[in-house]
Amino acid sequence: MTDFIRIPSNPIPDGAKTFMFAAPDGAKLRGAFFPVADARGTIVLEPGWAEFIEKYFETIGRLHARKFNVAMMDWRGQGLSDRESAREAKWKNYFHILREDLRHFTEAHVKPRFGAPMMLMTHSMGGMPALMLLADGYDGFERALLCAPMTRLFAGPANAVFTAVSAITSAIGLGAAPVTSKEDDSKAFEGNILTSDPARHERFRQLQLAEPSAANAAPTFGWVHAATKTSKEMHQPGFFDNLQIPVRIITAGEEKLIDGGDHATIAANSDRIERVIIPGALHEIMMERDEVQEPYWKAFDTFVATG
Structure with missing residues (x-):
């Protein structure tokens, strides 16, 4: 698909262009460029699970107002990027x-399209x-700047339980089974x-209805296994020893989806990582009410200003 998913309540930013490109292994992924006049830099903005480019048009508008070009891609296995190549990888090295x-x-x-400085911005x-x-x-x-990053899926004992169950189900060939039928x-x-x-x-619900093929069903045991395995790697001593740039983690104050408390553990592992908590915010901070989002954008602006 070389056009955007369109609904009346989600205007496409001026100058936007979507395109398909080949990953190193040949998988077809969807990208998009959102240029702005007199840009002061470029943001590579990457979404969370089950999201796709169009969900972030409003966020892109906020970044354009700050004079940043924006580039996005649909992750492999999500949105309108290739899904077939992701299926096996989801319970191996996704x-x-x-x-x-x-x-x-x-x-x-x-980098060939937009100028420096480059900044990375992600969700979940x-x-x-x-x-x-x-x-x-x-x-x-x-x-x-990492918004509610998924560094650990589950808080407390649930993390060990899901780690074990997802590993077993994946090992016996049930990695493609959904975690829940709800x-x-x-x-x-x-x-x-x-x-x-x-x-x-x-x-976002209307965007999913407008293009059902861009939506995701429930996460699979294989996906959970890949996520918990990678999270374990991330918590090994010395994992962040080679980190070269400053990182600001933004934690939702009312986080109920992932283990937001784990962000403190990650931040403690490197003096290049800091953490900011947004009071009253649920997991999708950039999709919250304006008054809840306001501290997030203040955290963004102060972080950019230190560069």
Whole structure:
């Protein structure tokens, strides 16, 4: 698909262009460029699980107002990027592959198109391959702002339980089985744990209805296994020893989806990582009510100003 998913409540930013490109292994991934006049730099913005480019048009508008070009891609296995190549990887080395997809997108496509300085900005699941890339010593970005990064899926004893169960189910060939058969909670506003803003919640629901092939079903045991395995790697001593750039982790004050408390553990592992908590925010901070988002954008502006 070489056009954007369109709904009336989600205007496409001026000058936007979407395109398909080949990953290093040949998988077809979808990218998008959002230029702005007189840019002061470029943001590579990467979404979370089950999200896709169009969900972030409003966020892109906020970044354009700050004079940043924006580049995005749909992660492999999500949105309108290739899904077939992700299926086996999801219970093997999925997040390592995403790390290399991000590296390739930035080096082969974003840098030839947009000028420096480059900054990385992610949400939720997008924070995991981002941290892996940065921990690898990659310095292609000047700094990174990670919104509610998925560094550990579950808090407390549940993490050990799901780690064990997902490993067993994947080992016996059931990695493709969904973790739950229940209807995706994100489709109903009442009781959702993602955002307290009904209009922004509904807008993403309408985007999913407009292009069902871009939506995701429930996560699989294989995906959980890959996530918990990568999280364990991330918590090994010395994992961040090669980190080259400043990283600011933003934690939702009312986080109920991932283990937000783990962000403190990650931040303690490197003097290049700092943590900011946004009071009253649910998991999707950039999709929250304006008054809840305000401290997030203040944290963004102060972080950029230190560069």
